[in-house]
Amino acid sequence: MSRKLGELVKHLNGKLKNGDPEMRIQGIAPFDHAQPGWITFAIDKKILPRMNETRADAIICGKQFEDRPDIEKTLVIVDNPYAGFAKAAQLFFPPPPPPMGVHQHATVGESVSLGKNISIHPGVVIGNQSSIGDNVIIRANTVIGDNVIIGNDTLIYPNVTILDNCQIGSRVIIHSGTVIGCDGFGFAPDGDIYEKVPQSGIVRIDDDVELGANNTIDRATFGQTWIKKGVKTDNQVHIAHNVVIGENTILVAQVGIAGSAKLGKHCVVAGQAGLSGHLNIGDHVTIGPKAGVAQSIKDHQVVSGNVAMPHQIWLKVQTIIPKLPELKKQIARIEKQIAAWGKTD
């Protein structure tokens, strides 16, 4: 699976320096672990001053190395070295094995439409009237309900559950243990008990989404819970019914988003943050780790803390909280002094 250096440079839309495009590259590895014959990358600031020290034959790096005669190594100079590294690493990642078709230990329901070049692994169960696109891989023991639609080139890891009527786009990746289309949490108090509100909507996952492991994404009460194109979620993310997540938004591990919240595009919600229901979060919003968001947020804001506040304020607040015992004493001293003066007045 080696690649010609020139092919790599072209794939990254980069510029080759000090190197032979015919050189063959065997793989990619971090700066201090790469072997001769491999390519590495210079992203970490600690690496930049010691570019000549890697054993790799070539380095993916940024434009600051364009006019640096002191660097003897072969360089692949790109605009965005982190993205360049990612794209290069994709080239060296082992391709999936050839499509296996439908394994004899899989169970496929009635009137299921199956695309070309699919791999349906052992133990997979697909319900009736579902449709699976071309080049789809569904790994072992995943369950697909009835009337589910899955686009092309989608990869579903083992033990995933996609329930009835949900729609999954193309080039989607879904990691193990994730549940799509479980019921939204809707109960109407009726005297002492709760009446279940039937959840008749669906989950719609658009193209190029990647969902981490053990996510839970509830179906809508009516209509759809909607994860838009390019969204990436980490593990153990919870998305409630009727939520909409805008394009290319990032949800880090253990985030929880309550019902009917709408998030814009290009947001980042850091780990263990929680959002109340029915909020409107704008585009390009950043929400800090463990933040508790109880109000809507406009575009381009950065918030942190519980209850969430502008991040710049939270940075100050978090230095003051540990000093509260001192502050309290200080106030007591002041009050005592004032009381003493007050008496003498």
Add this chain to the structure above:
Amino acid sequence: MSRKLGELVKHLNGKLKNGDPEMRIQGIAPFDHAQPGWITFAIDKKILPRMNETRADAIICGKQFEDRPDIEKTLVIVDNPYAGFAKAAQLFFPPPPPPMGVHQHATVGESVSLGKNISIHPGVVIGNQSSIGDNVIIRANTVIGDNVIIGNDTLIYPNVTILDNCQIGSRVIIHSGTVIGCDGFGFAPDGDIYEKVPQSGIVRIDDDVELGANNTIDRATFGQTWIKKGVKTDNQVHIAHNVVIGENTILVAQVGIAGSAKLGKHCVVAGQAGLSGHLNIGDHVTIGPKAGVAQSIKDHQVVSGNVAMPHQIWLKVQTIIPKLPELKKQIARIEKQIAAWGKTD
């Protein structure tokens, strides 16, 4: 699956106004999405002033519309319109397909008792000596251990795990990825290492409980972890060993409850809250989102914050926290003034 309006009115114990009980209703949908021939509901305050604007043929609503000649629409007037909506929606929800019996790709152990009209989907594994009630549906790839008892009319979604000796009531719903009866987290420090404390108890889930997706409910060390009648949990809830959850208590997503805590009936624990072990939480207690509860709580209290405090105090506290930097400056100014005066004294 259409229903006569009169039948619906009777089911909701409601009162029909401006309508023909023989009219057929095709389905139920939200106010602005309902089509002619459908019924809708008026719960949201924003809807109430524009009751005539829906395209639906009938509206489920509250008693405030009883004497409102300006409303021309057919009304189904009920005491509790949210519960009325829920019950009406249940009527229109598609019924489960006819029972499939035991699918040929399911595995049923020895001495298993199977009720009438069951559906055991492909990939289900049921251990030995277990007992499954009437009308139970166990969806694909769910695993039931040995000596498990499941009541009647219970619905278990795909990829659930119910481990040995656990007891599940009737009319219980368990969503995908949930694990019932995993070991409680018990380890005795012994020098440098930890000795495992065997977890020999069970989990008992009473009737009419609904458990969300990817919950984890630990078996007791001895005795039982007990989820009482009518409890509803959202997704990713963690319930540790020997916990008792009282009747009709609600646990919202990502709540964690540590070992041996006891919660009363009719409590609500909001999302991402955490409760320490061995606490006693009374009846009708409300715990706010992200609250950290470290002490027992009496009946009817409402608490929030970390560490949890009375909710009314937390509401004030959360407005002050972002002002701490100002408060600190204010104190510094005061101290400076006092020092200045002190010197002149």
Add this chain to the structure above:
Amino acid sequence: MSRKLGELVKHLNGKLKNGDPEMRIQGIAPFDHAQPGWITFAIDKKILPRMNETRADAIICGKQFEDRPDIEKTLVIVDNPYAGFAKAAQLFFPPPPPPMGVHQHATVGESVSLGKNISIHPGVVIGNQSSIGDNVIIRANTVIGDNVIIGNDTLIYPNVTILDNCQIGSRVIIHSGTVIGCDGFGFAPDGDIYEKVPQSGIVRIDDDVELGANNTIDRATFGQTWIKKGVKTDNQVHIAHNVVIGENTILVAQVGIAGSAKLGKHCVVAGQAGLSGHLNIGDHVTIGPKAGVAQSIKDHQVVSGNVAMPHQIWLKVQTIIPKLPELKKQIARIEKQIAAWGKTD
């Protein structure tokens, strides 16, 4: 499954008092639930003053009872009664059923190495080139990827997922729903979209680890995510790519640890705490419940709160937070008084 009392005493390395080593013990149960013929244990302080009140025939207890003629009961005196109880309970725990070999409804790939006395339950899927040690039990519907190595005497509960190339040690216990080797959360921003950073590393789980239910442990970008010997995790723990967890460290439920963090040995991270990426946490560090750790921590520290601070400070801070509204009023009063004086100056 009864045991001779003398055998039990020897197993616990204890000392028998008032008892006959030939007496047969039928089981173990808590102090107030044990029956005649059983053994119990005295750990809880509330038990210690009423040692004669149990119906059990013998009590595991600490050395403080060595010279107590008032205690008539048969005693098994040990250095560490909690660990003694754990070890005794292990003796009475029902042994696993005899090995079943590979169930006919399991699917085993090509070139798989299977040890002696294994139990591969129905619905299990094992990929190609994997290796399963002696006495391993893999319960129903668990999926093992390609090229996975599992040591001896390891127990894997139902519906677990262990993905390609991961390595699991001996005497490991993995609870249901846990995912090992899902992709780390690595994406390089590239204009409007995110490029996936391929995750080519593995997860390595050393001997004597126990992982709770519904954990997610990401594979490394390069190299390995490493859970060292004797680590115990509770349910719903998230461990990101390239994390290292030191020996005998304890992670309580719903903890999240971001990428490349290193934890030392013998740490305890309490429930719902979160650690930022790339931190260095020393040995014997304790992190409180719901703590948000954003900085590295030296050995033997105890921290709590969000953002985490020394625990002793947090204990004071948490008593002051609910008093912030009063403090604010106090400051306003002081300022008013000072302003009044200022005017008269």
